[in-house]
Amino acid sequence: MKAEQIRQLDHVFYPSTVAVIGASDDDGFSQALLSTKLSDSVFLVNPRRSELHGRRCYTTILDIEEEIDYVVIAVPALNVPGVLAECIAKGVKTAHVFSAGFSETGLEDRKALEDEVKETARGRIDLIGPNCMGIQCPGSGLAFIPDASSEEGPVGVISQSGTFAEQFLSTGKLRNIRFSKVVSYGNAVDLDCPDFLEYLAHDSRTGVIALYMEGTRNGERLKAAMSEASRLKPVVALKGGITEHGRRAASSHTGSLAGAPEIWSSLFRQTGVVQVESFDELRDAALALSCAPLPEGDGAAIITNSGGFSVLETDLCVKAGLEVPQFTEATKAELSKMIPLAGTSISNPLDAWPIYYNLPGTPGTLADAIGVLAHDANIHSIVLHFDEVSYLRRVLGEAVEGLLRELIKVMVQGCKYARDEVGKTVMVCVALDAYSEDEEDRRYHLMAKKAFEDEGFPVYPALNDAIKAVFNLYRYSIARRTRLV
Amino acid sequence: MKAEQIRQLDHVFYPSTVAVIGASDDDGFSQALLSTKLSDSVFLVNPRRSELHGRRCYTTILDIEEEIDYVVIAVPALNVPGVLAECIAKGVKTAHVFSAGFSETGLEDRKALEDEVKETARGRIDLIGPNCMGIQCPGSGLAFIPDASSEEGPVGVISQSGTFAEQFLSTGKLRNIRFSKVVSYGNAVDLDCPDFLEYLAHDSRTGVIALYMEGTRNGERLKAAMSEASRLKPVVALKGGITEHGRRAASSHTGSLAGAPEIWSSLFRQTGVVQVESFDELRDAALALSCAPLPEGDGAAIITNSGGFSVLETDLCVKAGLEVPQFTEATKAELSKMIPLAGTSISNPLDAWPIYYNLPGTPGTLADAIGVLAHDANIHSIVLHFDEVSYLRRVLGEAVEGLLRELIKVMVQGCKYARDEVGKTVMVCVALDAYSEDEEDRRYHLMAKKAFEDEGFPVYPALNDAIKAVFNLYRYSIARRTRLV
Numbered sequence: 006m007k008a009e010q011i012r013q014l015d016h017v018f019y020p021s022t023v024a025v026i027g028a029s030d031d032d033g034f035s036q037a038l039l040s041t042k043l044s045d046s047v048f049l050v051n052p053r054r055s056e057l058h059g060r061r062c063y064t065t066i067l068d069i070e071e072e073i074d075y076v077v078i079a080v081p082a083l084n085v086p087g088v089l090a091e092c093i094a095k096g097v098k099t100a101h102v103f104s105a106g107f108s109e110t111g112l113e114d115r116k117a118l119e120d121e122v123k124e125t126a127r128g129r130i131d132l133i134g135p136n137c138m139g140i141q142c143p144g145s146g147l148a149f150i151p152d153a154s155s156e157e158g159p160v161g162v163i164s165q166s167g168t169f170a171e172q173f174l175s176t177g178k179l180r181n182i183r184f185s186k187v188v189s190y191g192n193a194v195d196l197d198c199p200d201f202l203e204y205l206a207h208d209s210r211t212g213v214i215a216l217y218m219e220g221t222r223n224g225e226r227l228k229a230a231m232s233e234a235s236r237l238k239p240v241v242a243l244k245g246g247i248t249e250h251g252r253r254a255a256s257s258h259t260g261s262l263a264g265a266p267e268i269w270s271s272l273f274r275q276t277g278v279v280q281v282e283s284f285d286e287l288r289d290a291a292l293a294l295s296c297a298p299l300p301e302g303d304g305a306a307i308i309t310n311s312g313g314f315s316v317l318e319t320d321l322c323v324k325a326g327l328e329v330p331q332f333t334e335a336t337k338a339e340l341s342k343m344i345p346l347a348g349t350s351i352s353n354p355l356d357a358w359p360i361y362y363n364l365p366g367t368p369g370t371l372a373d374a375i376g377v378l379a380h381d382a383n384i385h386s387i388v389l390h391f392d393e394v395s396y397l398r399r400v401l402g403e404a405v406e407g408l409l410r411e412l413i414k415v416m417v418q419g420c421k422y423a424r425d426e427v428g429k430t431v432m433v434c435v436a437l438d439a440y441s442e443d444e445e446d447r448r449y450h451l452m453a454k455k456a457f458e459d460e461g462f463p464v465y466p467a468l469n470d471a472i473k474a475v476f477n478l479y480r481y482s483i484a485r486r487t488r489l490v
Numbered sequence: 491m492k493a494e495q496i497r498q499l500d501h502v503f504y505p506s507t508v509a510v511i512g513a514s515d516d517d518g519f520s521q522a523l524l525s526t527k528l529s530d531s532v533f534l535v536n537p538r539r540s541e542l543h544g545r546r547c548y549t550t551i552l553d554i555e556e557e558i559d560y561v562v563i564a565v566p567a568l569n570v571p572g573v574l575a576e577c578i579a580k581g582v583k584t585a586h587v588f589s590a591g592f593s594e595t596g597l598e599d600r601k602a603l604e605d606e607v608k609e610t611a612r613g614r615i616d617l618i619g620p621n622c623m624g625i626q627c628p629g630s631g632l633a634f635i636p637d638a639s640s641e642e643g644p645v646g647v648i649s650q651s652g653t654f655a656e657q658f659l660s661t662g663k664l665r666n667i668r669f670s671k672v673v674s675y676g677n678a679v680d681l682d683c684p685d686f687l688e689y690l691a692h693d694s695r696t697g698v699i700a701l702y703m704e705g706t707r708n709g710e711r712l713k714a715a716m717s718e719a720s721r722l723k724p725v726v727a728l729k730g731g732i733t734e735h736g737r738r739a740a741s742s743h744t745g746s747l748a749g750a751p752e753i754w755s756s757l758f759r760q761t762g763v764v765q766v767e768s769f770d771e772l773r774d775a776a777l778a779l780s781c782a783p784l785p786e787g788d789g790a791a792i793i794t795n796s797g798g799f800s801v802l803e804t805d806l807c808v809k810a811g812l813e814v815p816q817f818t819e820a821t822k823a824e825l826s827k828m829i830p831l832a833g834t835s836i837s838n839p840l841d842a843w844p845i846y847y848n849l850p851g852t853p854g855t856l857a858d859a860i861g862v863l864a865h866d867a868n869i870h871s872i873v874l875h876f877d878e879v880s881y882l883r884r885v886l887g888e889a890v891e892g893l894l895r896e897l898i899k900v901m902v903q904g905c906k907y908a909r910d911e912v913g914k915t916v917m918v919c920v921a922l923d924a925y926s927e928d929e930e931d932r933r934y935h936l937m938a939k940k941a942f943e944d945e946g947f948p949v950y951p952a953l954n955d956a957i958k959a960v961f962n963l964y965r966y967s968i969a970r971r972t973r974l975v
Contacts (some may be wrong), residue, residue: 031885109797151884166798175880179925219801247800248808253816254801254839283954284802310593313651315740316704316730316839317769324735331738346591354739395660399636400516439924439951440664442936451927456632469768 009046012203016100017131017196018186019145024048024066024097026088027104028119034077034103034139036151042391043146048073048098059273075099075147077139083105086121086134090128094478097133099442101139107192110174110459111135123194132148137191138167141174144210150174158183159295161205161210163198165190166245167282169217181458182292185211197222199230206431214290216242216452228272235277237489239294240479244269245466279477279485289470290477293432299482300430304330307477308371309468310361310373315354318388318468330383337440343369346482353358353384361393364411371412372419379423386430386475387423390468391418394449409449413456421460430478432471433457433464499689502584502616502632503671503680505559508534509551509626511573511584512564512589513542519562519588520638530632533558534895551580560584560625564738564874567591570620571606577615584616584891586624594621605643608679611856622676623652626659628669629695635659644697644780645670646690648683650675651730652701654769664669665779667941682707684715691719700776701727701763713757717738720762721973724779724966727763728772729754741799762969764962774955775962778917778948784967785915789815790960791863792839793856794875794953803873803953806846810961815840815868824862828854846878849896857904865906871915871960872908873899875953898941904947916944916965917956918949940947 020043028035028049038047038059042447048069055064060480063069066076066088076097078088082104107119114208119135127134131138132268138149143157160182164170170189177184185208198218205211214234221227234240246252247266281287305327307318319329332340332353340351343360350356355374363370378384397412398405420431435454441447457464465471505528513520513534523532524543539547544793548554551561551573561582563573567589577585592604602733604620611617623634628642638659645667655674662669670693671687683703690696698721706712719725729735730964732751758765766772790812792803792867804814815826817838825836828845840859848855863869880899883890905916920939926932939949950956 033884036884050750070871110831112831160961164798166796166801168796168798170609175921178926179923217798243802245798245805248805248862250546250808250814251801251805254559254797254804254835254837255812283806284798285952311653313649313653313657313730316736317728319739320731320733320736321768323735329735329739340670346595346597349590350594352739399518419731426494431825435922438664439922439926440936440939441924442664444929454925467770 007329010440012043012200012204014131014196014200016074017133018140018142019149020147022046022048022071022073022101023075023077023147024050024073025079026066026071028051028062030057032079033151034079034149037147037148040151041146041155044409062277063076066091066097069095069246073097075101077101077103079103079330081113082118082135083467084117086125086132088117089122089125091129093125093298097130101133101137102125102135102221103137104134105136108262109137109192114376120193120195126195132195133188134191135194138170138189141170141184141187149189154178154183156183157185159185159210160291161185161208161211162187162291163190163201163205164188164217165193165198165219166217167191171282172361173288175214177290178248179418180288180292181464182295184287193222199223201224201225202230202234206230206237212238213291213294216240217245217287218242219245219282228276230301231278232274235484240278241281241290241294241477241481242273243281243284254468277479277488279484281477285312285470286473286477289463289465289474293478294481296429296461297432297463297478298424298477299485300385300475301482303328303479304383304385305472306332306381306384306387307390308375308378308387309354309356310393311390312350314357314390314468315350315356319354321469321472322476325360325473327476327479332378332381333383336377336381350434356441362397362412363415364408364413367392370415370419372415372422373417375423379429384429386432386479387420388432388434388468388471389420390434390436391416391453392434392436394446398446398449406449409452413453417456417460420457420462426461430475431462433462434471434476435464435466436468437466437467492732497615497681497685497689499681499685501559503625503627503632505584505632507531507533507558508560508562508632509535509558510562510564511535513539513547513550513772515542516562518636519564519634521556522633523631525636526631526633526640526815539842550583551576554580558582560586562588564588567600567603567620571603571610574607574610574615576735578610582615582911583806584618585611585670586618586622587620588624589619590621592620594677604677604679611680613622617680618673620679623655623674626655626669626672633714634674639663639668641668642670642695644670645732645776645819646688646693646696646699647672647776648675648699649673650678650683650691650704651701652676653704657718658705658773665773665777666949667773667780671723678707684708685713687712687715687719691715691722697723698776698779699725700772701721701725702730702769702772703727704730705919709757713761715762716757716763720969726765726766726775726779726962726966727758727759727832728766728770730770751885753785756857763970764965764972766962770955770960771962772966774948774950774959778959778963779966781946782915782917782948782963783909783913784970785960785964786967788813788964789868789870790957791817791861791866791869791872791877793860793872794839794841795843795878797835797841797954800835800841806957807961812961812964816868817863817869821866825859825864828858847882848896850900851891855900855904857900857907860904864914865914869914871917871918871964872905873917873953873956873960874905875903875919875921876938877921879931883931891934898938902941902945903950905942905947909947915960916947917960918947919953919956920949920951921953922951924951
């Protein structure tokens, strides 16, 4: 490895031609690549087939006349060195080895096989993997998931786990996240996390980097790459294997030496990388960092229709490290004019259920209340909780759809004012249970979600998720300020 | 209050006649009560209406000829003392005051109003509230949510927050939770948490008690009630307002004095009550405690199709206080016979994706693997992660539905063997995102969920939730053993 030097990886992410070695009727790589704009430049290799997916299938890569920039190798582990040698003979620039069955098995002969792959590749071909999903790059058409969005966006993902790379793409689509590049790098015998991190740090199409890793072979290089990347853009990271048992699991997953948790926490802190604790938190933070302005302080306002949630979410904010400050007297006076006394709380959290139903033209709408909060000097971010669909359906019956559209417009308008005119961070929770079975109920919720997303707001199904996202935005703003000093 | 004496509340939960004072076209109480078996014994009162919901509407409760056992009072706060006096004159046994606008406002005159309500009721009528949803009791028909399940079940809920009582009922329906009684008790000027706790402790229809509270006026009595209840059945509790800001929010929600968090934690520990940290965890623990056998130790096995989740969920288990022990050599040898090497991990967590697709008749099915794990002496509970639907749909196309049914049968069979024949705790995660929009995908997931639920397994949409539920079962088993010594 070229230790201190940034590897130029444009050819890795933007190949002109791709071959899948070990293509079959149901392999996801062929299906994915054939569904993107690269489709016409995809070649399939399988010695047992002459045709696949309606096109010619080659016996070996050497039989393809065209130059091949990038190969996906999906053959049994023991065949990988031979196939790799053929790719090198063919002049392929990049090989992604999907095949598993190497050092992660814990078996000596499989470690030796991995070393053989590493030695074969060294200096002759750029290698991703083995034991990984490779690269999804909407800008070039490289893909490992067939039905992911082809739209480019600001989020770059580097994941040692193939599942999490896939989960980013599949659930990201549901959460309005668009990606610049998603990398699953597995056992990392050649191209490793720092290489991808350096590349994405300088990639103008990437605005935020989300990182999942289980270990590293070169801590110093990783530290330098993290430090450089987080100086240029937000980097949020999840470290797998922070407990002893978890490290054992990491070792059988990607063959990683995982290291003590304190070392990792301190590494993240020193390099300005925001460390999170679960996959959902990683994805949710990436979404927030990709579209919301950073809060200028730790004061959060919560607007909800529930006293119980007011109490618990305040606890959660404070445990997380945010404040839920009292509103100024001026704010309270303004709010008192529009919110009735009984069953509400003109305080922070604002439990203001009666005005959730006020339409434009009535004395106080939710947009008016949000506008008042936005100007409170103690408040730097606003979390809006929307969980009114079943109530509205019950009291409104068939009129609900039209009124709901109006109410959503009012809420979106208030949030836009707070963000665009006053500069506050605004997050939205459109509360929805994963197992909800009422299709009409789901449709209304998704309608609300889409209305907020269309205006660029991050939307979460649980209030906790929205609050954690605010907190991670705040942590990044602190990390950035500290490093700029 | 009759301090040291258990209040007999059968008449509170099982009235023969109910009146709603302040009934209207869209009040939830009338709608709820008119949809239950109490319907013919429900009387509506509203001086401005002669008819409501197709039946006679009375001017005052005194105009009703029949005896009234229970009233719901939903009138403006200032009218409550007068209405309450009429109820007492009428000989009503129990009054539930829904109306808000009392001590929770923080206003002196409203505190005085609450005191007036308290004095009016004292010794003359049992009073629930004010500022609460009251009681849902499928066994009697008492209800505050119109579309909740009318089926009785083992979970009893006591909640200071109305929203959480509602959320228990609405999301409990989606999670296969059935309730004996759900109580929202609000400002608790008369009937308080200890009264309900003592009653549910001795209620033969209640098998598990879930508690949400923000504070208490009588710590000693609460302690005695918790201690007694948790000696008789599992009690799991969520305390709102454990931070300073949270206590302020609690004060404006239910007028509670919330107390220092350490005092509460120690109270829960001393009384054998399992304390949890979020509403979802409370509900999820109640589900697990209502249907799963207790684990006999801290050793958890995780079966998944993802290496990344293996690592993170192991971290989560260990952070929570569970072990993810290595399997015995005998277990590993058995598993090695059925699970291929590449891309799997024959270790705990068991990352065994290839055998997720094996149908009966093939050498190793998931049922076989679960059977092997169940007999491992290090393993006390098993968490099965199912997240295969999109993969199966991609590789199987139209054949997916039939095959999926078969695979689900295999999984359920394995889980039943582990639980019923070997006595292990088994939890299932059927992974589903709240915002998933693909209706067919959702249908398949819900089909799997239902198959497990029909056999009495707790099912959760996220692996984290299932693990936390195992942990809370384990904590309860420890608390119980400790107290039995």
